[in-house]
Amino acid sequence: MSLHQETVLISGHIIDSLILAKVLDIILMMGGAFNLEDVRIGATREEPSRARIVIRASSTTLLDDILKAIQPHGACAEREADCRTAEAPADGIFPDDFYATTHLPTQIRLHDQWIDVDRIEMDLGILVDAQGATARSIPMADVRQGGRIVVGRDGVRVTPLQRPRERDVFGFMESQVSSERPHHHIITDVASRMRQLRERHRQGQTDSTVLLAGGPAIIHAGGRDALTWLIEQEFVHLLFCGNALAAHDMEADLYGTSLGYGLAAGRAVPHGHEHHLRTINRIRAIGSIEAAVTSGVVKQGIMAACVRQNVPVVMAGTIRDDGPLPGVITDSVLAQNAMRAAIPGVGLALLVASTLHAVATGNLLPATVPTVCVDVNPSVPIKLSDRGSFQAVGLVMDAASFLSELARLLGRSV
Amino acid sequence: MTRLLVCPPDYFGIEYEINPWMRLSNRVDHERAVQQWHGLMRVFEQDLGVTLERMTPVAGLPDLVFTANAGVVVDCTAVVSRFRYPERQREEAYFEAWFRGHGYAVVTLEKALFFEGAGDLLGFPDCWFGGYRQRSDIRAFPHLSERFQREIIPLELVDSRFYHLDTCFCPLSGGDLLYFPPAFDSYGRSAIVQRVPKDRQLPVPEGEALQFACNAVCIGKHVVLPSGCPATEHLLQARGYHTHSVPLDEFMKSGGSAKCLTLALD
Numbered sequence: 001m002s003l004h005q006e007t008v009l010i011s012g013h014i015i016d017s018l019i020l021a022k023v024l025d026i027i028l029m030m031g032g033a034f035n036l037e038d039v040r041i042g043a044t045r046e047e048p049s050r051a052r053i054v055i056r057a058s059s060t061t062l063l064d065d066i067l068k069a070i071q072p073h074g075a076c077a078e079r080e081a082d083c084r085t086a087e088a089p090a091d092g093i094f095p096d097d098f099y100a101t102t103h104l105p106t107q108i109r110l111h112d113q114w115i116d117v118d119r120i121e122m123d124l125g126i127l128v129d130a131q132g133a134t135a136r137s138i139p140m141a142d143v144r145q146g147g148r149i150v151v152g153r154d155g156v157r158v159t160p161l162q163r164p165r166e167r168d169v170f171g172f173m174e175s176q177v178s179s180e181r182p183h184h185h186i187i188t189d190v191a192s193r194m195r196q197l198r199e200r201h202r203q204g205q206t207d208s209t210v211l212l213a214g215g216p217a218i219i220h221a222g223g224r225d226a227l228t229w230l231i232e233q234e235f236v237h238l239l240f241c242g243n244a245l246a247a248h249d250m251e252a253d254l255y256g257t258s259l260g261y262g263l264a265a266g267r268a269v270p271h272g273h274e275h276h277l278r279t280i281n282r283i284r285a286i287g288s289i290e291a292a293v294t295s296g297v298v299k300q301g302i303m304a305a306c307v308r309q310n311v312p313v314v315m316a317g318t319i320r321d322d323g324p325l326p327g328v329i330t331d332s333v334l335a336q337n338a339m340r341a342a343i344p345g346v347g348l349a350l351l352v353a354s355t356l357h358a359v360a361t362g363n364l365l366p367a368t369v370p371t372v373c374v375d376v377n378p379s380v381p382i383k384l385s386d387r388g389s390f391q392a393v394g395l396v397m398d399a400a401s402f403l404s405e406l407a408r409l410l411g412r413s414v
Numbered sequence: 415m416t417r418l419l420v421c422p423p424d425y426f427g428i429e430y431e432i433n434p435w436m437r438l439s440n441r442v443d444h445e446r447a448v449q450q451w452h453g454l455m456r457v458f459e460q461d462l463g464v465t466l467e468r469m470t471p472v473a474g475l476p477d478l479v480f481t482a483n484a485g486v487v488v489d490c491t492a493v494v495s496r497f498r499y500p501e502r503q504r505e506e507a508y509f510e511a512w513f514r515g516h517g518y519a520v521v522t523l524e525k526a527l528f529f530e531g532a533g534d535l536l537g538f539p540d541c542w543f544g545g546y547r548q549r550s551d552i553r554a555f556p557h558l559s560e561r562f563q564r565e566i567i568p569l570e571l572v573d574s575r576f577y578h579l580d581t582c583f584c585p586l587s588g589g590d591l592l593y594f595p596p597a598f599d600s601y602g603r604s605a606i607v608q609r610v611p612k613d614r615q616l617p618v619p620e621g622e623a624l625q626f627a628c629n630a631v632c633i634g635k636h637v638v639l640p641s642g643c644p645a646t647e648h649l650l651q652a653r654g655y656h657t658h659s660v661p662l663d664e665f666m667k668s669g670g671s672a673k674c675l676t677l678a679l680d
Contacts, residue, residue, distance in 0.1 A: 011556050012553075012559065012566070013555070013556075013559065013565050013566055014568075016605060016608055017567040017568050017569070019568055021601065022570075022599075045540075045541070045565045046565050048556050048559060072547050072552070073552060073570070074551075074552040074553050076553070
């Protein structure tokens with residue numbers, strides 16, 4: 001976490017005396033930042049006012065210096081308590097009053113020290129290790145009886161997102177969604193990020209992975225070639241999808257159709273509806289997608305590119321899946337865990353043309369990961385933001401247009 | 415009738431250095447100090463008809479003479495000081511005993527909350543000002559404000575020579591304010607302007623501020639101040655006050671003057 005913060009309280013006749021103004025000026029002049037929280041102005045001259053100030057600084061030293069400078073003016077660190085924990089009563093059950101996480105950077109106070117909660121994700125609990133030295137978020141299903149889980153809100157603090165240094169579309173950190181907003185500058189910013197992330201990924205730097213979570217509409221709409229190119233050119237490093245995207249991608253390779261429609265001709269071909277079933281059956285017979293690609297049965301496309309580029313693919317099954325393909329994880333909890341395990345290191349998430357996978361992935365992403373949600377249906381990015389992924393930039397457009405434009409900006413010539 | 419708490423200077427002297435005025439090498443002429451103190455008392459008792467309550471001096475407590483720092487008195491309640499420096503902390507018990515012995519309800523602040531009495535808390539009937547940073551802790555004022563239901567505007571003392579508010583700030587009975595503006599920062603000066611209109615302010619020149627012109631005692635339309643402050647006297651007279659200047663330079667060696675030597679009891 002790059003930000004260090006402390007909450008201070010100040011009370012008394014702090015308004016007309018300009019003491020509050022002085023404290024805030026000191027914080028700014030020293031290079032810190034603040035959020036004024038819970039300011040209560042006295043209703044009469046005699047009644048005192050009170051303010052709670054969250055101070056942020058780029059280092060602990062600066063934070064300490066600021067605290068020392070404002071302390072003589074009556075701004076004192078809030079008396080902070082360690083967080084409370086309780087034992088999980090049984091496997092898969094949190095104690096009552098468990099703290100439910102957000103996807104914002106979170107710290108808990110243990111033995112008078114603030115420590116980061118690892119792998120923060122929304123809607124989980126916080127598990128403290130037996131020594132009380134580390135903490136991580138934990139899904140309800142994973143908790144084991146006796147695990148120490150944070151309860152209540154004392155000793156837990158959440159850091160608001162810092163505005164990113166890059167002055168691009170992600171800097172606004174707002175998820176206004178409109179089909180009537182221009183797209184081009186957003187896609188340009190995404191391309192620019194991806195160019196930088198490719199370099200960083202090649203150098204093995206942290207948080208440089210580009211994740212794409214997509215639905216089969218990418219294939220139906222004609223975005224397959226562009227996405228294949230993006231994977232081949234090392235712009236995408238991790239793929240989340242379901243049975244359908246993989247099945248239709250390989251159907252396109254084996255039969256030239258997507259869900260029975262000829263991709264080139266643009267119309268249904270005779271018995272085309274069987275193609276994806278025959279594709280799934282063929283891959284099941286071979287045993288794995290990887291074997292189908294390495295044996296040369298599947299030659300081109302998204303899955304082939306992933307196998308060749310060693311791009312990990314997590315395929316999460318759904319109740320309506322045909323087959324499914326080998327490798328599709330049909331237990332939702334296991335699928336969620338597999339996606340979760342792949343999240344650390346993600347530096348950009350593209351959620352394209354899938355309500356299910358967009359929301360599922362959004363739930364797993366920390367708020368610090370720049371996220372774009374692309375769908376022809378405005379309800380998808382709206383749903384994503386309503387469910388808490390406020391950092392996601394919504395783009396109402398079709399998947400193929402988005403991917404083609406993105407690839408073009410990144411140097412693909414058509 | 416005004417009542418003031420005073421303490422004869424039997425044991426007054428400089429035995430330590432806890433403000434920029436105090437120099438162990440700058441010895442007090444004790445006989446002269448006693449004369450000056452009695453001269454001041456004469457003005458109060460004979461010229462102004464003030465009732466003086468005399469504390470019993472204590473050997474080894476040279477600053478007990480500065481009764482302004484005993485605490486603050488509001489009606490029948492006394493808040494006893496909590497001194498910042500250990501040298502003066504031994505005075506607390508004597509001041510407290512005096513207040514208790516004279517029927518005051520005594521209020522004490524928590525140990526670490528430094529508050530040096532009327533030296534750092536002054537004001538007009540409806541608005542008080544609290545000096546902080548040098549001696550008193552700003553966090554003491556919300557407690558006092560709540561206790562007495564008064565607004566207390568904290569003012570940071572930015573010049574260590576003016577280490578108590580009463581060394582640079584003196585509210586007068588007519589709503590006027592005698593003060594030395596450079597002893598405060600711009601926030602403090604702006605806060606003062608909000609409560610005291612410009613035409614009520616009597617800023618003293620630096621030379622006289624350093625003679626502790628502001629360490630004055632105002633009783634009705636009479637102001638008792640140290641001698642050597644003619645410009646200040648002129649300012650006061652122009653506003654209709656009668657001035658009474660008293661030589662107190664022996665006490666200046668310790669960083670105190672007329673006001674420091676008294677505590678208003680009523």
